[in-house]
Structure formats: structure tokens, C-alpha cells
Amino acid sequence: MLERKQLKGRTQITFVLPQDIPEGPVSVVGDFNHWNPAAHPMEPRGDGARAASVTLPAHSTHSFRYLAAGDYWFDEEDADGHDGTNSRVHA
Structure with missing residues (x-):
């Protein structure tokens, strides 16, 4: 799931996944972080889900995927x- 928050000239995108699907650590990787798995690891949040947020220029489009343990790549x-x-996201 993607959540958006409009900021002045930017958009905060929050990537949200269930706590345990898939099991183990997951990162959001994309052109906005040079496909670096260490840049945006998903962290637990109070509602039982896990999430990672990035702030992107408004009206921009970016490619991304999720990377889980065991080199398991998957889409949103x-x-x-x-x-x-x-996957593609429009900020």
C-alpha cells in the first residue's frame, strides 16, 4: 500500500506492508535511492504494519521494488x- 502526504513542492510517499508478509527484513529500493537496499529498510509501526518513507519532488514519477530476505524481489x-x-509511483 502507498500513502501520500503533500508537502510544499514535495510529496512524502510511505510504502506499507503487513508485518509478516513476506517474513524477514524488507527494503524499498528504487531510482530515488540508487537501488540501494540499505537506504530504506521497512520498520515496524504501531498499527502492526511495517513502513518506509521517502520524500520526492512533486509531480515526479519513480520506479521501485521491494527486496526481501533471500534476494526475493517483488512489486507493489x-x-x-x-x-x-x-512498480511505478507518481509523487
């Missing part, structure tokens, strides 16, 4: 689009 079902390999 509720993404704004897909470009074949990656």
Missing part, C-alpha cells in the same frame, strides 16, 4: 503503474 500491487519489471 497497488502501485500507480508498472513498467514491465518495476
